[in-house]
Amino acid sequence: MTVNHRLLAEEHLATAARHLTEHPSDMRIAEVAAWIGQGYATLALTPDPQAALEKVVVQHIADSLTSGSPAAEALARSLLTELDAAGLNITVAVDNLRATLSGLRRPAGG
Numbered sequence: 001m002t003v004n005h006r007l008l009a010e011e012h013l014a015t016a017a018r019h020l021t022e023h024p025s026d027m028r029i030a031e032v033a034a035w036i037g038q039g040y041a042t043l044a045l046t047p048d049p050q051a052a053l054e055k056v057v058v059q060h061i062a063d064s065l066t067s068g069s070p071a072a073e074a075l076a077r078s079l080l081t082e083l084d085a086a087g088l089n090i091t092v093a094v095d096n097l098r099a100t101l102s103g104l105r106r107p108a109g110g
Contacts, residue, residue, distance in 0.1 A: 012037030
């Protein structure tokens with residue numbers, strides 16, 4: 001499940017604004033809602049480390065599978081199988097990148 005930090009930030013900041021206009025005497029709730037909103041806004045701008053790691057893993061597996069080295073290809077296939085079994089299904093991403101890499105490595109005129 002993906003968390004939409006931007007949406008959560010907007011909701012909390014809207015709550016803060018509403019409390020400031022509708023209940024000016026209740027400044028503490030507005031203040032807390034604003035702080036929570038700012039926290040979610042920061043998270044919305046922070047890159048997802050899992051997505052970055054997945055991108056690197058996909059790149060390395062695709063490179064190994066298109067390297068022409070039987071040993072590298074065997075290790076990459078084994079890793080891909082293990083990752084798929086663990087629930088990180090990146091086969092489609094690897095296949096798409098392999099197709100791109102294969103096209104880039106094709107000799108000129110061929």
